[in-house]
Amino acid sequence: MxxxxxxxxxxxxxxxxxxxxxxxxxxxxxxxxxxxxxxxxxxxxxxxxxxxxxxxxxxxxxxxxxxxxxxxxxxxxxxxxxxxxxxxxxxxxxxxxxxxxxxxxxxxxxxxxxxxxxxxxxxxxxxxxxxxxxxxxxxxxxxxxxxxxxxxxxxxFPDFKFPDKNYSVKPIIDVPSPYKYKLKGLLRTFGGVLSDLSKLRIVSLYDRFGVLLRFKHDPHDTFKYLLNRQKNTRFKFLFFFLIGELSTYDKGISPNKKHFVSLIKHVADYCQVGLKISFFALEDEKRLKREKEKMEDVLNTNLIASRQSHSKLNLPETYRYLISLEIKEDYTMGYPNHIGFRAGSCTPFLFYDLDYEVQTPLKIIPYQLMDVALLKQWSLLDKKKVLNELISSIKAVNGEFVPVFHNYTFSEDKEWDGFKELFSLILDSVDES
Known part of the structure; x- marks a missing residue:
């Protein structure tokens, strides 16, 4: 001591x-x-x-x-x-x-x-x-x-024996919408078709009808791949599903769709599941409470973790809402467009409310990387280099690496070429430490 x-x-x-x-x-x-x-x-x-x-x-x-x-x-x-x-x-x-x-x-x-x-x-x-x-x-x-x-x-104090601590990884899978074409409803599907036609996106049109007619797999439905990866790792992935109302900022699926609810339950059988809080619920405690209760109904257990839509935080109000609703962990502390350490740390910490001068029970788990930030690196080699440098900096202090990926990151969309390999590099980094 x-x-x-x-x-x-x-x-x-x-x-x-x-x-x-x-x-x-x-x-x-x-x-x-x-x-x-x-x-x-x-x-x-x-x-x-x-x-x-x-x-x-x-x-x-x-x-x-x-x-x-x-x-x-x-x-x-x-x-x-x-x-x-x-x-x-x-x-x-x-x-x-x-x-x-x-x-x-x-x-x-x-x-x-x-x-x-x-x-x-x-x-x-x-x-x-x-x-x-x-x-x-x-x-x-x-x-x-x-x-x-x-x-x-x-x-x-050379005789004092300090305890050891190990590097760890906690992959986050953000799910703003589980599917690219499925379960979008008649109006949104019709609007998507018109958009494809007006912009002459023939491949997209073909894929859309292929998925809707059930002879093609929805390109953003990568959950089978992710659950298989989970089964072969010794730490749990954490999925955040958006179940809030449709808005300018959030284009998710209605939680009233039985297939969507079944998907969340299926993922929760193998992984941890949290709530991706919708953009307008950030400043509306009643809406946030509805979303929390809906997710708890789906999971049939208390909600532990949250992430804010578009990584937006309003300090201290956002965190006070989470505390009042007894959400225990938040995973929003990071920059979506920059790799690095927003709070200067790769160790989870408790939120300190500067207005009330009190340590709160809300645990903040900072993330250091969002997949979109890696798109700034042109080649896969450059992406690997940046990723390895980040991993090394976290390993040097035996910290926790929290990367944020999306379900669509693992699709066949061209911009995400090589990201499965980058994901594997992160998962394998624990065995190398």
């Missing part, structure tokens, strides 16, 4: 120390404001305050963990070996940066509460982030900083 002496055991301090020490590094941490208790402790210990007590392991603190609400924070990014950090704390500290304050800034998504320019979907974009602007979006900096802290502790 690590004992931390500090002048004030604030909610922020408690939150971030437990994340770094317990969730990332795997050991227990406790706090004291009493010097006598600190001196008497005969194992791992450190002080985290403005001035060292003596010659102990000391990290000079920044003010952010002892503040409330939002403020103007001066952030000066500096190089630190093979990474970058901020909140430099001088030569007297055991490590040159206050990684606890920097990590809190990243995990709390402090910057997403501040004024920023949103994209057409109303989302916080990678380009607005400190990580993108400062050139460290590609690194799980919170985890890297944690391991630097661990190395410094090991040097000071």
């Amino acid at each position: 690590l004992l931390v002496y500090t002048h004030n055991i604030s909610p922020r301090l408690n939150y971030i120390f437990k994340h770094i020490c317990t969730r990332i590094l795997g050991f227990e941490v406790k706090f004291t404001t009493k010097i006598e208790a600190f001196i008497a402790h005969d194992s791992l210990k450190m002080s985290y305050t403005k001035q060292a007590l003596g010659n102990e392991f000391f990290v000079k603190c920044h003010d952010i963990l002892f503040e409330q609400g939002l403020g103007d924070i001066d952030i000066n990014i500096q190089k630190w070996d093979n990474t970058k950090c901020f909140f430099f704390n001088g030569d007297k500290s055991a490590i040159p940066f206050d990684i606890f304050s920097a990590s809190f800034y990243m995990l709390s998504r402090y910057e997403e509460y501040l004024p920023h320019v949103k994209d057409a979907f109303g989302r916080f974009t990678a380009e607005e982030s400190l990580a993108y602007k400062s050139g460290f979006l590609h690194q799980p900096v919170v985890d890297i900083w944690a391991y630097k802290f661990k190395a410094a502790l090991q040097a000071q």
Whole structure:
């Protein structure tokens, strides 16, 4: 156990120390404001305050963990070996940066509460982030900083046995619509036919009627392939099905269709299933509750996990809705168009509500890659290179790789050529670690 002496055991301090020490590094941490208790402790210990007590392991603190609400924070990014950090704390500290304050800034998504320019979907974009602007979006900096802290502790306490942690993979299969042509209803099918005719898409027209007349397989129905892959891996895939109402942003299938319900139940027999929350339910708690209850009716169990349509998050409202509905996990924390670490981490963390200054029970599982981001790489070789670099960066900190693919990614559509191979590369990466 690590004992931390500090002048004030604030909610922020408690939150971030437990994340770094317990969730990332795997050991227990406790706090004291009493010097006598600190001196008497005969194992791992450190002080985290403005001035060292003596010659102990000391990290000079920044003010952010002892503040409330939002403020103007001066952030000066500096190089630190093979990474970058901020909140430099001088030569007297055991490590040159206050990684606890920097990590809190990243995990709390402090910057997403501040004024920023949103994209057409109303989302916080990678380009607005400190990580993108400062050139460290590609690194799980919170985890890297944690391991630097661990190395410094090991040097000071060589007899302490630190626990081991292993790299893992959690593949996400996003299903905005399970089929390209099936179960679309008369009006949408007629509209699709007219669109194909007007744009002279003869192949699409042939495929559409082939599927509807049942002599062709729907191209986006890749569930047999995915379930077969699941059977041959030792970790569960997590599918997110959209069951919300048809809208400008969501073009799914009605959950009243028996064939669609049967598909969800069939997938749930082999994999984990969560709810892909529709775009308009993000800001409508009643609609969100209806979608949750409908999915629970289908699954015949409590809903555990959610993902937001188009990876849109409105902080803190979105997460507060999930908490009020007792959804335990969310998988939206990432950038759809950029590979990297939105919260600077590849370790799941609990949502900290900056307005209420409280750690919540909602677990945030950040994703680092969405399939569409790989389309920016021209060749399959380039895609593999980028993917292998990402895997290596997560393995280096024994993190959890959470890639997001879609059911149509595994279709025969030309733009997705080679993606089955990339998926296999990810699944096989666990055996190589």
